[in-house]
Structure formats: structure tokens, C-alpha cells
Amino acid sequence: MRGHLVSVDIGGSKIAVMAHELGTGNPLYADKLKTPADDGVEAILELLDEQIASVPGGRRAMRALGVAVPGHVDPHGHVLDAGNLRGWTDVPLRELLEKRYGTPVFVERDANCGALGEKWLGAARKMNDFVFLALGTGVGAGIFLGGRLHRGAHFAAGEAGDMIFPSGDSLGEVVGKRAIKRKVKRATGKKMSAADALAQARYKPQLERATKEPVDHLSHAVVAICALLDPEAILFGGGTSSAGEPLLERVREQALGHVARPPRLMVARLGNESQLYGALWGAANLVRSADIALEAH
Secondary structure, three states: OOOEEEEEEEOOOEEEEEEEEOOOOOEEEEEEEEOOOOOHHHHHHHHHHHHHHHOOOOHHHEEEEEEEEOOEEOOOOOEEEOOOOOOOEEEOHHHHHHHHHOOOEEEEEHHHHHHHHHHHHOOOOOOOOEEEEEEOOOEEEEEEEOOEEOOOOOOOOOOHHHOEOOOOOEHHHHHOHHHHHHHHHHHHOOOOOHHHHHHHHHHOHHHHHHOHHHHHHHHHHHHHHHHHHOOOEEEEEOHHHHHOHHHHHHHHHHHHHHOOOOOEEEEOOOHHHHHHHHHHHHHHHHHHHHHHHHHHO
């Protein structure tokens, strides 16, 4: 039996799961569901139990698991805190999951997983210095410098949503998808996703005005990232990035004139699955390492 790899992206509002067959890489399973963000660690782990059981072959056929999680994560898969998830402070997630499932587990910060996914199978395959900017419930960045992930001294590098502006607002408070949806509903009386509002803003002046502040803040953040890191490219990922070129055009117009050596601004090639594929890369590496160890013996 070949078995399969499972990857999970735990977000502030949604959890995405997918499974691929080992050897062939064929997709076996995919699902998305609402995150029980206020119910603590065990509620999410029980939800993972159900999802893993739903994959053909179930838990017994799972060779490795990769998990992307928000917040600060150390290299050993210990979640220091996950801001949008209540109760997720000082959680030894990798250890908990390995005991729970009896299989190797890879745990990494979600935006870092996005960067890994794009480096593995996406737009950054030939890049060594780039930033993956995740736009979703919050805002995070996965940073590649010199061909390697940059985590920082306290494993907090890339927490772009914490940038503070003169207004006192943070980037995450203004650019997070819930904030954009609230602004749009106040302006139009309609419920729209952040991505749809930003995609349609170019030809709907009412939406352009409603999304001006988020785009302004995002553009300022891009200038700051460029000034500090000088990346070859900034890849926009996460659910809000599906706004595509209409969003990037506005950011280019506002930001790149203030940058001495402008990077490319691009939508992540793997779309809102970059983080899932980064987690899958981590799971695949664990299986390779185990196979190599077995061959050595």
C-alpha cells in the first residue's frame, strides 16, 4: 500500500485539508470547513480527526501530516501563540499530533508554508529572495532570504499585520478581510467578499472609495518590505489575493514609485492553496528522510 500524505491549513476563519497519494502524487481528498476559532485546541484536533478519517484509507494509510498554523511557531513545531485562535498559546502541536496519529508531523507558520509552497511548485521556484504576503483574516509574510526561510530571533519575522500606522491602526486591522467586508457593507449596503470588492473596485467608484484605506495601508507596507528586504518579488497569496491584477495595479501605482529597486508584484501561482502545498512539502520531506534512514540501515 502506497499510503498518502495529508496537509492542513488552519486559518482564522477556515480550515483547508487535502491528501495526495504517495508515489503518484494523485489527489485523493480535499475539503474546507469553518474554523471553531473560539473553542480551543481540542475542538480543532477533533475536527482534524474527522477529516483524516474521511481520506480513503483513513489514519492507517497516512504516512505523514503537514500543518500550517497562524502565529509564532518555533522550528520544533511548538506554537508559541496563534493570535486568531483562542487558547492557542504555548501549544506543543507537533508533539501532540505525533502522539495522536503515530506518524511524522511537520508544523510551520502559515505564511512560511505559503513561501515554501511557492518555492516548491509555484512562482518562486527560481527565486532565492522573495516575500510571500498572505492576505486573509489577518496579514502575514513568509520571508525567503538567501534561499532559506527567515524566522527571526524570536520566530516572529513576517508578522506584517502588526505594523502600526500613524492613525494607531495596525495593518491587520485595516487590511484583514473582515475589516474590508465591514467597510464595503457600510458603503454599499451589500455583503461582498474582500476579494470581490477589490476586484470590482476599478470600475465601481463606490467600491474604490470603500477600499481606498486598505489599499493605501497595503501599499505603505509594500514600500516598507522593499526598503528593509529588497526582495526579487512579493507574491500575494491568501483568499483576498484572488482579487488579482485589479488589486496589484493599485498597489503598483501607489508603492513602486517610492522604491529604488522595485520588485515584481505577483499573485501567488498556487492561489489560496500555497500554504497547503507548503505543508504538503514538509510532510513529503519527512517521508523522504524516513526512507533514507531505512535505506541507510
